[in-house]
Amino acid sequence: GQQLNQSPQSMFIQEGEDVSMNCTSSSIFNTWLWYKQDPGEGPVLLIALYKAGELTSNGRLTAQFGITRKDSFLNISASIPSDVGIYFCAGQHGSSNTGKLIFGQGTTLQVKP
Amino acid sequence: DSGVTQTPKHLITATGQRVTLRCSPRSGDLSVYWYQQSLDQGLQFLIQYYNGEERAKGNILERFSAQQFPDLHSELNLSSLELGDSALYFCASSVEVVGSYWGNEQFFGPGTRLTVL
Numbered sequence: 001g002q003q004l005n006q007s008p009q010s011m012f013i014q015e016g017e018d019v020s021m022n023c024t025s026s027s028i029f030n031t032w033l034w035y036k037q038d039p040g041e042g043p044v045l046l047i048a049l050y051k052a053g054e055l056t057s058n059g060r061l062t063a064q065f066g067i068t069r070k071d072s073f074l075n076i077s078a079s080i081p082s083d084v085g086i087y088f089c090a091g092q093h094g095s096s097n098t099g100k101l102i103f104g105q106g107t108t109l110q111v112k113p
Numbered sequence: 114d115s116g117v118t119q120t121p122k123h124l125i126t127a128t129g130q131r132v133t134l135r136c137s138p139r140s141g142d143l144s145v146y147w148y149q150q151s152l153d154q155g156l157q158f159l160i161q162y163y164n165g166e167e168r169a170k171g172n173i174l175e176r177f178s179a180q181q182f183p184d185l186h187s188e189l190n191l192s193s194l195e196l197g198d199s200a201l202y203f204c205a206s207s208v209e210v211v212g213s214y215w216g217n218e219q220f221f222g223p224g225t226r227l228t229v230l
Contacts, residue, residue, distance in 0.1 A: 003155060031217075033218065033219070035221075040224075040226070041223060041224070042115065042117075042119075042203055042221035042222050042223045042224050043156075043203070043221045044115070044221070045115075045218055045219070045220060045221075048218045088156065090156075098161055098168050098169035099144065099146075099161070099207055099209060099217055099219065100146060100158040100161055100169055100171060101146070101148075101156075101158060101205075101219060102158070103155055103156040103157075104155075105155050106155065
């Protein structure tokens with residue numbers, strides 16, 4: 001199935017550092033969503049983006065909807081140990097009577113205290 | 114807690130068997146989506162129901178089927194199970210904007226881990 005290109009695949013950082021990850025697509029999306037998944041749990045919605053160029057924050061998390069509508073970025077500032085997990089981007093075309101999500105492969109984040 | 118519930122949490126069964134996974138969406142959400150998560154394929158959309166009707170199909174095998182009941186809960190039926198069907202199965206729900214634009218935040222349940230032996 002179709003997947004978004006998400007990078008990096010994994011990151012190992014020191015507590016307090018900032019983190020950046022991104023997703024790119026060959027097609028245009030109307031909505032970008034960012035999720036975090038802990039082992040054995042379901043994805044938890046972090047941020048939703050609905051407009052090209054939109055910049056949205058949720059605490060230490062900031063995400064942007066790319067101008068071309070083909071990419072999105074997630075930044076985490078001042079990382080803490082509980083940020084550990086897998087982060088997924090997901091896009092919605094939203095134009096064909098379904099809101100099905102297309103997911104990236106995920107970015108695994110590890111934080112060293 | 115997303116408000117989406119799924120049962121059972123774990124399911125272990127043998128090849129050739131049939132299982133049913135159940136999902137209750139968040140209160141007020143009319144759309145239910147089913148996704149499969151495996152190590153090699155990642156998170157893949159299977160099927161969507163909206164207010165009892167099938168809206169979209171993704172990479173869903175013919176051995177798999179789903180339905181959404183009048184109370185909006187949904188069931189995913191997997192039959193003639195194979196080893197490769199072992200995966201996490203997630204249900205997500207959403208309040209859809211009906212009309213020219215579909216797309217909204219989806220909230221995921223805790224998943225059902227299916228192991229086929």
